[in-house]
Each structure stands twice: as C-alpha cells, then as structure tokens.
Amino acid sequence: MLVLNAQDQAMRDGAFGSGVALAMRIVARTANVMGARELIDISSAHIDGCLYHGPASLDFVERFVQGDTRVAVPTTLNVGSLDLIHPELYHGDKTTERAAERLMKAHLALGCESSFTCAPYQLKHRPKAGDQIAWAESNAIVFANSVLGARTSRYGDFLDLAAAITGRAPHAGLHITENRAARIVVEAPDFARLPGRDVFFAVLGFLLGEQAGATVAAIVGLPPDSSEDELKALGAAAASSGAVALFHAVGITPEAPTLDAALQGQAPARTISISIDQLAAVRRRLNQGRPGDPLIAVSLGTPHFSVEEFEQLVELFALHDGPLKCDFYVNTSRFVLWQLETTGIAQVLAKRGVQIVVDTCTYITPVMKKLSGLVMTNSGKWAHYAPANIGVSVAYGSMQECVRSAFEGKVYFDEQSS
C-alpha cells in the first residue's frame, strides 16, 4: 500500500497548482500498479515525450503548459520527429510536421533543456553512481544504470514527465539495491583484437536481450579496454531485442568490480556461454545485404554519435579519396554538433558529403532522401527497427565497412566477417 508524505499529498491536493496535481496523481496511480510503498526524490529526468504519436501526445504536455507548470529537476529531452536545426530535411506530412514542432516546443516551455538526444549521457552534466533518476528511452536507461551506475526504472511516456514535474518517483524496480543484482552470467568470447570490433558489441547486446529479457545479467570476458561507445552499442541493442535495463560488465562497470559483487553474493540462476560463431550468426540475421549490392545510403549514430566516434569517422574518411557514391547520414545531438563545429570536424565531413542529422534520428522519421532500397549501418538498434519503421532493408557491418561501402556505393565486408 502506497503511503504519500505530507509534501506528496499537498502536491496531489493542488497546493502547487493543477499541473503538479495531475502529475502527482499519475505518479501515485502508477506507483500503486508497481506495488511501491513510497515515493523517492529524483535528481534528474530524461523525457521521451517529444516524438509525435497523435493528439494525445500534445494534449498531455499542453495541459501542463496551460497550468504554467515547470519541471522540478534538471530535465533533458529525447529526440523529436524533426531536426529543428535542419528543418528542410523533413519530407513527411505537413500537418504532422506542425504538430511535431509544437510538441517539441511545448516541452521547452515546461523548463526542459533543448537537448533532443537519445544519448543524454553524452551531455555536459550526467548522473553519478548511486544517483536516483527517472529516465526514459531504452538505450539511455540501460546506459545510466549499467555504465554510470545511476538508478532508474524503465520509465516511458507520460510517467517520465510526471516524475520530472513532481521530482518524485515510485520506490520500486531498479531504484532498489537488491533488484540490481545479476541473476544470470553471460560468458563472452574474446573478440578484443578482431577487426570491426564495434559490431561484436552490438551483436552481443542483441543476443543478450534475446536471452535475458528483463533479467539483469553479468557479462564476463569483455575487452578490459571496452569504451563507453562500445558499451553504448551493446546496451542499445540489448534494449531493442529484450527489455534489458541493466547489465554488469565484470571489471568494467561500477557495480561489478568482481563477478561476486555483480551477483551481490548470490549464485546465478544460469550461466550462458556465447561463442564467436553465435555472434556471427546473429550478425548474419541482422544483415540483408550481400557483398556488391547497391546502397542508397549509410546511416550511423543510433544511439547518437559521440565526439570520439566522429573522430574515428574522420580518420576512416581520410583513407578514401574522391566522392561518396551514396548518401551518408550521421545522427547526433546539437550539443555534439556544436563541439564538432568548434574543432572543424563538422566542416570537414560536410565537405566530403556527410549529412549530419540532429534532434531526431533517421529511423523514426522521414529525413533520408531515399526510403526505398538498401541502407548500411553499424547500429544493431537501427538494423532492428528501420525495416518496419521506414521501409528500407538493412546491410549491417562495422563502421569501417560502412565507410568503405559508401565510397564504393555498394556493400563491402572485410573477409574475416563476411
């Protein structure tokens, strides 16, 4: 049975206005569904309400705007349906475009930051280990829990904003230490020195999601020098194929200095050993392109590309002369774009024909020029969702293979991986 404290009750009863009351009713009603006994303070929120799903999306946010409601904690925004910096890229329905823009701007009126990114962990301020937060967007949730050691349940539409406005969240799920213990162990094969290593992280993540579902796993055997970008790819893929909200990488992530720590001293329910062959099989399943098939585009940056990934991309471009032979898109945040403009990377890539997309993503909204044909990506998440969302087929390879393929205009795989 949920018990609200005096402040929660005052919010619910309208002492802070009708918007806060609505938000508290939603938090409290949801807490009851989750079986929470109390609410806890949160220190940040990340909102996934900027994608337009119809009038109900707007009605919800505008109800708060009309009540002059503001968010109570630092709150970032996930991608919207439009690139507000490059609005000309959108070629969908005009009515939807206007509603989608209204939705993004209504969130700003509530005091949310204009981050419009699915990778809020790449912004200047990010949560620390142990921070209680309310984040939405599956890849951001898994990154915050796993790589940062912050604590969030799987928040989604409506509840994320209600938590941001009240600064409160149900004390349940991954906010609670015991629920963060790994229940299964996944033994990864050694792929540390294989070429195109980025793909193995995403493929392993994809397999993890299928095997673990919503169960917390401890992964052993990942390369000790696994980068944040590689763990980002792993988590995003795992959250696409399953409901993974937390994994531990033993020796790498903050709650897993040892396997025993990740398991919180308990024996695992099962141990799954994964071979290189299994990873190769998942990779083949995600890929619909054969070597030599013509490409309409390459799309990178799902989740949004980091500055480090852009630096790698520039190095790969330096290996190739001449023009790109297909369209080339990279999704990122406007915050990362500003940094690229300062260092000159944005200008270098623009000159080589790369279209940087911000505020949104190429697989959720019509921004790519051509939407019929084969698109190559290194993202497990993009490969999983794009065919149903925007109707393209997908060739799946490493960043290096994607770049080489773009300069050939057709699918190229390194020998070792094809």
Added chain:
Amino acid sequence: MDQSGWSHASTLAAGHARGAVLALEPLSFWGGYDAALGKIVEKSHPCHGRSLAGKIMVMPRAKGSSSSSSVLAEAIRNGTGPSGIVLRERDLIISIGVIVANELYGVSVPLVVVDDGVFDTLYRCTQPIQIDAPHEGGEARIEIMSGTTL
C-alpha cells in the same frame, strides 16, 4: 469464481465495461496498432487487421517500446481503443496509457489483472463479458454474459 458466477480480479484502473472478447498475443501498440485507422498493423501478429474498438482486450502483457502508452492513450481518446482490458501481469505500459487517458479525457476504461486460471478461461471465451471494477486498487468482478459461469 464465486457461486454467482462472477470471477475475481484486481483493479489497476476503475470502470465498467461489457463487450466481446478480443484475445491477443502480446502486442506492441507502438508500430503495432494504428490508432487513426483503429487496427492492428503488426504484420506477424495473429490478429493483424483486427480492431480493438468496443472490445474487451484480453492480453497477458504488452511488449516492446514504452511509446506504446501514448498510442494506447490516443486510441482511447479517439474511440479506436478497447472498452475494457484484462491482463495477466501488472503491465506498466498498458496501465500508464489507461491512467493518462482517464486523467486527460475522463474516459474510464476498466483495467484488471486476473490469475492464470481465470485468464485462460477468458482468453478462450467466445461470449461477451462484463467487467465491474468500482475502485482502483480494489477488487473487480468479471462475468461471462450468456449465463455461463467461469
């Protein structure tokens, strides 16, 4: 089930409804239900092409993206959503969609959770059913309308 033929359930959102049962395998409303057209569009779903409008949706749980809450709320708003929902698990995505539709539009779609035995009976039910869920967090009752008891 008690002697009067009512079957017991827990109420996640209050309301009253009666209608034909549409038994569904887990559906992701986002990408799986077109709330404007009012039909299931997930190609591989066994109920592809069916509408939920006016039906009692009997589904173990949702699957997929949390954006499904928005799509369900939109479907309830425009009348293409179910009139009542029976779940086997306390699904957060479905619950939030129903709660927000209730808060924004005052529509009360009863949302209840039942145990495995009752769920299996309702999942196979070919007759209309009635859900009586007066209080959130309280007990609800479900009746098969033809006089047949559960």
